[in-house]
Amino acid sequence: MRHNVAMDGSLLSILFWALSVSALALSALMAVILGYHWFRYGLNAAAATGAMILYLTVCGGLLLILFAGAIAVTL
Amino acid sequence: MSHGFHTQPDEQILLKLRKHWFILFQETIGTIIVGILPLFLITFLANLAGIGSFFSPALAVFLSTLWLLLVWIGISVIWTNYYLDVWVVTDRRIVNIEQVGLFNRRIVTWRMERVQDVTTEIGSFFQTMLNFGSIQVETAGPTAEIAMIKGIPDPEHVKQVIMNQVDNYTEEHLRYPREVYKTVHDTHIE
Numbered sequence: 131m132r133h134n135v136a137m138d139g140s141l142l143s144i145l146f147w148a149l150s151v152s153a154l155a156l157s158a159l160m161a162v163i164l165g166y167h168w169f170r171y172g173l174n175a176a177a178a179t180g181a182m183i184l185y186l187t188v189c190g191g192l193l194l195i196l197f198a199g200a201i202a203v204t205l
Numbered sequence: 206m207s208h209g210f211h212t213q214p215d216e217q218i219l220l221k222l223r224k225h226w227f228i229l230f231q232e233t234i235g236t237i238i239v240g241i242l243p244l245f246l247i248t249f250l251a252n253l254a255g256i257g258s259f260f261s262p263a264l265a266v267f268l269s270t271l272w273l274l275l276v277w278i279g280i281s282v283i284w285t286n287y288y289l290d291v292w293v294v295t296d297r298r299i300v301n302i303e304q305v306g307l308f309n310r311r312i313v314t315w316r317m318e319r320v321q322d323v324t325t326e327i328g329s330f331f332q333t334m335l336n337f338g339s340i341q342v343e344t345a346g347p348t349a350e351i352a353m354i355k356g357i358p359d360p361e362h363v364k365q366v367i368m369n370q371v372d373n374y375t376e377e378h379l380r381y382p383r384e385v386y387k388t389v390h391d392t393h394i395e
Contacts, residue, residue, distance in 0.1 A: 146267065149271060153271055153274050156274075156278065157274065157278065160278050160281065160282075163307055164281055164282070164285055164307075167285050167289060167304075167307070168285065168288075171289055171304075171310075185281055188277050189274065189277065189278075192270050192273055192274045192277065193274070195266065195270045196267065196270040196271055196274065198266075199263055199264075199266040199267030199270055200267055202263035202266070202267075203261065203263045203264050203267050
């Protein structure tokens with residue numbers, strides 16, 4: 131029988147949601163930091179925008195899967 | 206586009222270099238391997254009798270995605286550090302812009318007249334095949350120092366450009382005092 135996290139109470143649910151929200155916050159923070167470096171020092175505006183779109187697309191996709199996973203685990 | 210330093214109005218940029226692409230490739234591949242290994246581990250553990258019952262598919266997806274997100278952020282940081290490490294040779298100076306981590310940026314400048322010697326080293330199979338290596342710049346003066354920059358593409362060419370510029374610069378700045386001396390000397394004789 132598969133283990134159901136929800137059976138262990140809300141503590142693990144909170145843990146999974148906290149992890150998901152932390153991942154979202156970390157991704158957003160890194161987007162700001164990396165974006166600052168790309169726009170300020172390294173790249174021209176078009177290349178920096180392209181790099182940022184790529185970064186956010188991958189992060190966004192992974193975060194969607196992560197939150198879907200969190201929902202599936204805690205339900 | 207600014208790398209954190211500004212050229213003087215009549216200063217000419219001769220070379221602008223980044224580390225060889227193989228350096229970026231090496232670091233990225235290392236991170237990707239480290240990123241993929243735990244996924245295999247999770248799959249392996251999930252298939253093991255007993256432990257497998259703990260890993261529901263949703264939990265495996267959750268943990269894998271979380272890990273992949275961290276790996277992706279790591280790769281972005283590696284790429285940023287690679288891209289922001291720049292080496293600029295102008296007709297007056299050599300500027301080494303080094304991004305160490307995300308919040309530490311170091312810009313070192315060596316003026317051409319202080320450059321004494323430039324040594325190149327190509328020291329491994331991949332460096333020989335792909336023509337990249339390290340350059341060592343020895344500077345003179347009260348704070349004589351040796352600066353080493355690793356992973357520079359075509360180091361022999363770079364060395365040639367620097368040494369030519371050092372020669373030009375020295376010649377130019379020696380000629381001027383000589384001309385002034387000659388003018389003053391000639392005036393006195395007349």
